[in-house]
Amino acid sequence: MEVTFDGGKVITAHINGHSIRTDQPLDNGGGNSAPAPFELFLASIGTCAGIYVKSFCDRRQISTEGIKIIQTMEFDNEKKTPSLFKLDIQLPLGFPEKYKEAVINAAELCLVKKTINNQPEFQVITTQK
Secondary structure, three states: OEEEEOOOOOEEEEEOOEEEEEOOOHHHOOOOOOOOHHHHHHHHHHHHHHHHHHHHHHHOOOOOOOOEEEEEEEEEOOOOEEEEEEEEEEOOOOOOHHHHHHHHHHHHOOHHHHHHHHOOOOOOOOOOO
């Protein structure tokens, strides 16, 4: 992945042929032209869980129409970091009762969640070219 600085507060990640733009909100000096990086982080949690739920349903030929994941977060003001992410998988009426727990288990397989729970180390360096 390569990250470029594209004017103002716009920062773009280039990965596997895709460009993912970020910006800052107006009150943080940005133009609010794209999600902020932290918003993309939050989206990666919900969409990762979502693809596992979708795959689970697809394998069983269960329609995903009407399924939503509502994601909320509790914030630790002292540490200035999230303390809890809650994913509420809202299932439509008629969703097979026998699969409700399995849908939760599928969402738990999310690699983003597993990575956060594993608390990986970060290494930040500089090089000059």
